[in-house]
Amino acid sequence: MTSIGGASTGMVDWNLAVATATRLVRPGPEVSRDEARAVVAELRRHAKASEEHVRGFTRLGTEEGHDTPVLVVDRPGWIRANVAGFREILKPLLDKMQERRGNTPGGSVMGAVGGKVTGVELGMLLSFLASRVLGQYETFAPATRELPSGANGGGRLLLVAPNIVHVERELDVAPHDFRLWVCLHEETHRTQFTAVPWLRDHLEGEIQAFLQETDVDPMTVLERVREAAQTLAGGRPEAEEDDGGRSLVEIVQTPAQREILGRLTAVMSLLEGHADFVMDGVGPDVVPTVGEIREKFQQRRAKGASRLDLALRKLLGLDAKLRQYRDGERFVRAVVDEVGMDGFNRVWTSPNTLPTKSEIAKPADWVARVHRRAE
DSSP: OOOSSSOOOSSSOHHHHHHHHHHHSOOOOOOOHHHHHHHHHHHHHHHHHHHHHHHHHHOOOOGGGOOSOEEEEOHHHHHHHHHHHHHHHHHHHHHHHHHHHHTSTTHHHHHHHHHHHHHHHHHHHHHHHHTTOOEEEEOSSOOOSSSOOBTTBOOEEEEEHHHHHHHHHHHTOOHHHHHHHHHHHHHHHHHHHHHOTTHHHHHHHHHHHHHHTSOOOHHHHHHHHHHHHHHHHTOOOGGGGGGTOOOHHHHTOOHHHHHHHHHHHHHHHHHHHHHHHHHHHHHHHHOTTHHHHHHHHHHHHHSOSSHHHHHHHHHHTHHHHHHHHHHHHHHHHHHHHHHHHHHHGGGGSOGGGSOOHHHHHOHHHHHHHHTTOOO
């Protein structure tokens, strides 16, 4: 197993997280060696073809902007990439927590034990997610031989081959069409980040601001994690029964975090909704069975595989992500209908032209604000 960035000491044992997730993750679908090679080759071809389709439809990006690599990975490869990304984005918060713990009696011993516990917990979480993600534009992990980035920095596009094969078989759809359909969605994310240079830094800044508001007192953190566990187990106090259950993200919020999270939710709704809009817009011309794929995939998104799956989705806030796809796609469609694709693309001008959470729900308000129009 490859070490993630050197030593594993500190608040999180990152190598243990990788080892745990890799050990627990479900095996992928059965394919022969020749079939696996063919899938990888086809995904690479589709990713390349998707560049031109997405650029033409969105009117974003240039040939020079698409120098970020496409990596077709297995489930352990996705795990390693995401652990590297988590390690980078969480470093300022974990350094602060480590410093505070180091100043308490027995802090170093507690830190070593806690780091292993947290590593195992993170590994368990990633093992759950690693069998579900079809693709991802990973932008935070530093460049390494395993995770190269473009000449101008940036991230890399990950396509998780076993998951794509698993879902296309589960849905009983045409493999060639489904693989291209997935690539169109993920290529849109790559186009968003390569065509909008400030987007990555803006997102990282918002995430860091959110983490800076995190209470680093260990007892408070433990209490909030315990509350999250009670939510998963159905052990919430009776007075909270009418809130439908809160996700782990919602539980750890301070008032300042709620404000930041509202902005992050709006951005993620925009990015996911835009990708769905593009996928549907390009799809009919290049994916013959796009209607069948879309219908079956939406049904799959809407339901969990089991009660445990549903509970974990709720705890991790994945239900909120499903709403982001739906709400964001409605926003993009409404704006494009009103002001056209070029008018919509003003959303990428600066952080000030991004929609707010309320504007995602009321696209006319964004049009009025950004295009200086009365409702």
